Amino acid sequence: MMTTLDTTNNYETISLDIEVLLHASEAPLTATMLKKHLSLSDKELQSALEVLQARLNKSALSLHKSASGYRLQIADRYSALIQRVFPQRQERLSQALLETVSVIAYKQPVTRSDIEYVRGVTLSSGILRQLFDKGWIVEKGHRDTLGRPALLHTTPQFLDAFGLSDLNELPPMPDLNQLHISA
Amino acid sequence: MMTTLDTTNNYETISLDIEVLLHASEAPLTATMLKKHLSLSDKELQSALEVLQARLNKSALSLHKSASGYRLQIADRYSALIQRVFPQRQERLSQALLETVSVIAYKQPVTRSDIEYVRGVTLSSGILRQLFDKGWIVEKGHRDTLGRPALLHTTPQFLDAFGLSDLNELPPMPDLNQLHISA
């Protein structure tokens, strides 16, 4: 039987392995993936994550759980410092891009022409390319109309980027009556 | 006069700020840059780096110092774990990374926004960081425009990786303007 000290050491070791994998991974890692890669039980994972969280509390990082899994990010309280020293890291999104991704997020699945109809503007290929490049949208399936246009959906990365864990957490759509467009 | 306790706390705080900048920076940071960004004396920087080093010893990261500056990297002892879990991590070059280094190779010196302009998408920090890590690019000089953005160049290591002995040996560049297909 393990002594308490051994167990603690063990969780410490596992927590370091988790830290490594989260840093080395290009995408967030789910609990399932962490358990698989490190051959852990639920209990071991949970305890090691607590140890990791405690260690990170003394550092500049925080453990964040997003829609697609765990990731390491710089603690919120340092955002202002980063914005001051590395202003180029602050990603700005154009209104056109925000409107486009909003149509996709709220009305999915949509076709390209659905987006153009709602926005009243021809969709520039640059905007779709940016959204594909960020991994925020994917094509999945086709609408059974002329030309069988591809259907666009948002991805878990989109949710990750906006700190959401589910599409249900999107801010509610504004009420039409409050928009004051008399019909 | 500061008490010893105050001084220690102070170095602790500085060490966290340094940790933040190293985690946030795409390129390695020199001592000069760290002192400038955080308004530190030589003494403060050295003491805070020692505090940081001590904290990192308990983590999975190490403070790495090279000619181009300081950076945080995963400790060497975790190489085997990373190789096992992410066997593709080293060899695979993403299309985004290739496009980025190609733009730098052919159009150098370029700024970050030059690359974004040519590629038509915003550049994620991770990609530049990977190119710096591979030692394929360096920052050298600044463009004299708003914000004095750093100029990026390719390195001899980049030539090595692609089996070239000189930039002149790069395959002739296609005329991108002629290729451009308007959407």
Next chain:
Amino acid sequence: MQMSNLAESNLAPLRIYQTPIEHLPDDLYVPPQAFAIWLEQFAGPLDFLLYLVKKNNFDLTQMPILPITEQYLAYISELDTEHFELAGDYLLMASTLIAIKTELLLPKPQMSTEERDPKAELTRRLEAYAQIKQASLRLDRLVRLERDVFLALVSMPDQSIMNAELPNYSPNLLIDSLFKMQLQPDYQMHTVKVDTIPLSDRIASISRQLSMSGRRPFYELLDKKQGKVGVVVSFVAVLELMKRQLIGIVQDDFENQPRQLTLEWLA
């Protein structure tokens, strides 16, 4: 709005078309110099219309449409080539507005109620747009990764330890990636799920070879390792490049020789 009454009546339609510009609310007029700034402030004609409706408490069913139409047409004439795509959008919106006006000016025929009501449709579109615009502002207020919070970047362990030998990449990888960047198939194109030989790679490789050699027989462009599927994918790549008018077929004028497909770079 005095003009509303006129617009609603079926009398003297010509006077509406002659309405002098000074009757317009100030907001409607954008001096040409401010045009570039204006373009950045509105996401399109619907956005602009929405602004007018909200700013002036216009009732879309009552408002005179001609001034706005005229304004749109003025913008179209100001649009430079860089914003050419927008011209179509504004033209469409202007013609919609004109269509609405025309229907209002004509005596209402007693027709089936199924007939679409363009004004109601425009109102619906404006509402749908206003809703999405509001939603996008709410989305933008969320805490966003890489604007409000940042991923921690770290380097991998030393390359020498991770990987004894440096991988050797072909320089063609660089040039192909540039071609791919420029020649990316439209995202609307139908893509086959399992493509063992990606079309975009073939397009890039064939572009590179032809742009450097000028012309080449089709069979020399094939990657022999790729087998039959490679031939098919290469052929599709050639068709795609021909469609984009980047390559053409060399007319073979040696009648005695067996015909072969020779391609040349046109760009």
